[in-house]
Amino acid sequence: MSLIKVMIVDDSAVVRQVVKQTLETDPSIKVLGAASDPLFAMEHMKREWPDVIVLDIEMPRMDGLTFLKKIMAERPTPVVICSSLAEKGAEASMNALAAGAVGIITKPKMGLKQFLEDASSDLLGAVKAASRANVRKIITSTASGTSSHAERIANVAKGLNIAPKLSADAVISAGGLGSGASMVKTTDKIIAIGTSTGGTQALEAVLTKLPAVCPGIVIVQHMPEKFTAMFAERLNGLCQIEVREAKHGDRVIPGRALIAPGGKHMMLTRSGAQYTVEVVDGPLVNRHRPSVDVLFRSCAKFAGRNALGIIMTGMGDDGARGLKEMVDAGADTVAEDESTCVVFGMPKEAIKLGAARTVLPLNRIPEAIVAAGRG
Numbered sequence: 001m002s003l004i005k006v007m008i009v010d011d012s013a014v015v016r017q018v019v020k021q022t023l024e025t026d027p028s029i030k031v032l033g034a035a036s037d038p039l040f041a042m043e044h045m046k047r048e049w050p051d052v053i054v055l056d057i058e059m060p061r062m063d064g065l066t067f068l069k070k071i072m073a074e075r076p077t078p079v080v081i082c083s084s085l086a087e088k089g090a091e092a093s094m095n096a097l098a099a100g101a102v103g104i105i106t107k108p109k110m111g112l113k114q115f116l117e118d119a120s121s122d123l124l125g126a127v128k129a130a131s132r133a134n135v136r137k138i139i140t141s142t143a144s145g146t147s148s149h150a151e152r153i154a155n156v157a158k159g160l161n162i163a164p165k166l167s168a169d170a171v172i173s174a175g176g177l178g179s180g181a182s183m184v185k186t187t188d189k190i191i192a193i194g195t196s197t198g199g200t201q202a203l204e205a206v207l208t209k210l211p212a213v214c215p216g217i218v219i220v221q222h223m224p225e226k227f228t229a230m231f232a233e234r235l236n237g238l239c240q241i242e243v244r245e246a247k248h249g250d251r252v253i254p255g256r257a258l259i260a261p262g263g264k265h266m267m268l269t270r271s272g273a274q275y276t277v278e279v280v281d282g283p284l285v286n287r288h289r290p291s292v293d294v295l296f297r298s299c300a301k302f303a304g305r306n307a308l309g310i311i312m313t314g315m316g317d318d319g320a321r322g323l324k325e326m327v328d329a330g331a332d333t334v335a336e337d338e339s340t341c342v343v344f345g346m347p348k349e350a351i352k353l354g355a356a357r358t359v360l361p362l363n364r365i366p367e368a369i370v371a372a373g374r375g
Helices: 013-023 038-047 064-074 087-098 112-118 120-131 135-143 199-207 228-238 292-302 320-328 346-352 362-374
Strands: 004-009 029-035 052-055 079-083 103-106 190-195 216-221 242-245 256-259 265-271 274-280 307-311 332-336 358-360
Touching (some): 004 120, 052 064, 052 120, 064 079, 064 087, 079 087, 190 199, 216 265, 292 320, 307 320, 320 332, 332 362
Parallel strands (some): 004 029, 079 103, 332 358
């Protein structure tokens, strides 16, 4: 396997050192260079072009957004934004991701040792996911009116001293109501969607096509905390349906989509004929929080055959087992077809498990949601 060649562009010497040292812990990654601004980076990239660029936004001489647009116009390359969690940084990152970047990591603010212990796997996972992304699909969708936004990339780091990969058992027990008789006492349909790398533009493509009256939707998109609220707010302005970041106890009702907040798990639950969501802390599941498996298991448990589960573009396997549990509980399920995925990872794993009753390209997923609402 060839090495993943990475260029780091950040005006902070400390960040360049931390990111470079972190990436160099993985033998599959080669850091070509670390530049203090885009002009220095472009000089280096004339000699050897990277597979992935890790890019800051606010820099002297040329800002990261201008550099990103130049790269995407001249030689499309996967770019991971290295962003501050501050509101200003989040807004700038959203603009950059709308211009074609594939993912986002949060800029290290703690000491080097603490970052290496707590966040190195996120950085490595982001770079690896970006290296496998089909950037031209992102550019095509952006040009046609969809946008890319901040997302938390799958944690796929190997050889690191990181927490074990836990299953949904760590948050919610399996079994329970399932597809039993109690599940048919309400006819309300629930749509559950899980996605990761490339999912922000895929979600926009799907949700903007839905009519104002459609089944209630619950969504897990791997994203850092503080970014999901902004992502939901933007979608809310583009869609006929209401889209918002979920809060504990929110009702799942027709015409509303709830997006799990970054850093929290979201589960569907039910009281009588009413569906609500629980937003909870908990350990990482499949090294994610929120986890698609957690959401899908809760849908299997409390919605059963009244649910439609949809797994879309993303790296890794989060959601594959949960989608299988939904099938076993009587739900209809859909996996996004490889032809439209930015990364055909999560849908592929679900298909391998026999969890997908149907495989559809992205442009046909909205009609599947509308059809589910019709029963």
